[in-house]
Amino acid sequence: MSLVRKNIQNITPYIAGKPIEETKRELGLKEVIKLASNENPLGPSPKALAAIRKNLSQINRYPDSNCFYLKKKVAKSLNVKPANVIFGNGSDELIDVIVKTFVEDDENIITADTTFLEYAIIAKVNNRQIFTAPLKYFKYDLEAIKKKINKKTKLIFIANPNNPTGTYLTAHEIRDFLKEVPENVILVLDEAYETFIDVNDFPDTLRQIGTYKNIILMKTFSKVFGMAGLRVGYAVAVEELVSAMEKVRQPFNVNLLAQVAAAATLDDKKFLKKSRQVVLQGKNYLYDSLKEMGLAYVPSVANFILIDVGKDGVSVFKEMLKYGVIVRDMKQYGLKNFIRVTIGTKKENERFIKVLKKVL
Numbered sequence: 001m002s003l004v005r006k007n008i009q010n011i012t013p014y015i016a017g018k019p020i021e022e023t024k025r026e027l028g029l030k031e032v033i034k035l036a037s038n039e040n041p042l043g044p045s046p047k048a049l050a051a052i053r054k055n056l057s058q059i060n061r062y063p064d065s066n067c068f069y070l071k072k073k074v075a076k077s078l079n080v081k082p083a084n085v086i087f088g089n090g091s092d093e094l095i096d097v098i099v100k101t102f103v104e105d106d107e108n109i110i111t112a113d114t115t116f117l118e119y120a121i122i123a124k125v126n127n128r129q130i131f132t133a134p135l136k137y138f139k140y141d142l143e144a145i146k147k148k149i150n151k152k153t154k155l156i157f158i159a160n161p162n163n164p165t166g167t168y169l170t171a172h173e174i175r176d177f178l179k180e181v182p183e184n185v186i187l188v189l190d191e192a193y194e195t196f197i198d199v200n201d202f203p204d205t206l207r208q209i210g211t212y213k214n215i216i217l218m219k220t221f222s223k224v225f226g227m228a229g230l231r232v233g234y235a236v237a238v239e240e241l242v243s244a245m246e247k248v249r250q251p252f253n254v255n256l257l258a259q260v261a262a263a264a265t266l267d268d269k270k271f272l273k274k275s276r277q278v279v280l281q282g283k284n285y286l287y288d289s290l291k292e293m294g295l296a297y298v299p300s301v302a303n304f305i306l307i308d309v310g311k312d313g314v315s316v317f318k319e320m321l322k323y324g325v326i327v328r329d330m331k332q333y334g335l336k337n338f339i340r341v342t343i344g345t346k347k348e349n350e351r352f353i354k355v356l357k358k359v360l
């Protein structure tokens with residue numbers, strides 16, 4: 001007899017990108033690069049580091065439960081009220097808060113079948129039913145999602161751009177979709193990679209929140225902002241939704257150093273510009289190299305590329321590991337012959353291509 005709840009027993013845990021230290025330890029390697037978790041390869045902003053140093057002596061105190069200063073800054077940068085913003089211990093925590101706040105026992109959630117794994121895992125942890133619609137040409141298929149909506153649907157999770165494919169839904173597509181989402185269904189738009197976008201038909205979700213009260217926009221400091229290790233994400237929605245979520249989150253969910261570092265990074269325009277540039281340049285280099293190798297990939301608007309390696313992705317991942325290059329196999333996503341690589345620095349990208357050639 002198991003003491004564990006039934007819904008927990010059947011969950012496959014989230015498999016994270018393999019850490020650098022672990023790889024060094026296990027394989028006895030000195031030089032390891034990680035291109036597995038879509039992090040910023042340049043490190044954190046120097047302004048974030050300075051803010052952390054300045055505040056280190058304060059860590060005997062609880063952090064500000066309301067993220068007052070950070071919230072004010074983020075709200076100002078988005079041109080919304082502080083009451084429209086809620087922070088989480090990464091957007092991962094907010095996914096959980098959203099499910100707990102809005103989905104009743106007998107209600108369901110919809111997302112795509114090949115997307116950020118946390119939506120399904122968190123739905124299952126909370127014992128909520130989740131329906132998934134297949135992608136179409138590696139892209140969210142909004143028609144297929146629409147067909148899954150029933151009377152008991154409460155939430156729809158859409159990652160835009162999508163992870164692990166790097167594809168995006170246009171302003172036009174989202175606008176048309178919103179017209180058909182019932183007003184008692186909340187559409188969560190997870191724009192973790194929005195900061196890398198260099199196309200001009202990406203949705204202006206903040207503007208849509210002015211029209212639709214059933215949208216939650218999620219963003220994170222983990223990717224372009226270079227703060228994955230500190231865990232800060234946030235959501236933007238109408239006050240009614242945000243104030244309900246405030247009741248559910250942990251009171252001290254965002255730690256003190258994370259709050260000051262995030263606020264300082266927001267100010268570091270130079271760092272953000274450079275971070276975006278590194279991704280755009282690296283992407284072109286990787287596209288060219290992959291073409292040269294005759295490998296198919298999915299064009300990406302984010303800081304990672306999904307590549308069809310033409311054979312078992314897990315074995316390619318393991319072989320590359322031996323040469324000190326950590327990528328992500330896509331087995332958990334159901335993409336057997338694919339790997340996902342995060343765009344790194346010039347040197348890292350070159351090493352990735354060199355090792356990939358060797359392994360294939």
Ligand SMILES: *Cc1c(COP(=O)(O)O)cnc(C)c1O
Nearest residue numbers: 090091092116163192220222233
């Ligand atoms: C990386 C990522 C996040 C960010 O998660 P954090 O918990 O904020 O680090 C959220 N959504 C998607 C789709 C992601 O790929």
